Amino acid sequence: ETTVGRLEERGKIRALLYSLTPVDRAAVVMYYWYEFSYEEIGDALDLSLSAVKSRLHRARRSMAEAWSSENQPIQKAARKDHGEIHSPAF
Numbered sequence: 001e002t003t004v005g006r007l008e009e010r011g012k013i014r015a016l017l018y019s020l021t022p023v024d025r026a027a028v029v030m031y032y033w034y035e036f037s038y039e040e041i042g043d044a045l046d047l048s049l050s051a052v053k054s055r056l057h058r059a060r061r062s063m064a065e066a067w068s069s070e071n072q073p074i075q076k077a078a079r080k081d082h083g084e085i086h087s088p089a090f
Contacts, residue, residue: 023045024056
């Protein structure tokens, strides 16, 4: 069960990576998989240091938003308040 869950997560991450532009995807892979520095990424992709930081930030934000929208918990139907006092835990 754990292995299946990990495989599903890897597939989702792969899909999220492929939703990025090729340059953003390359920057993310170089930074997180190969542990390149910002300078190394900039040299490899012919980008300035600020452009590398910008692209990584934008890519992370984009992937996080897509991930959270896919993994939203199912909303329970709204309960009607009949004047009862509810615990903050509910």
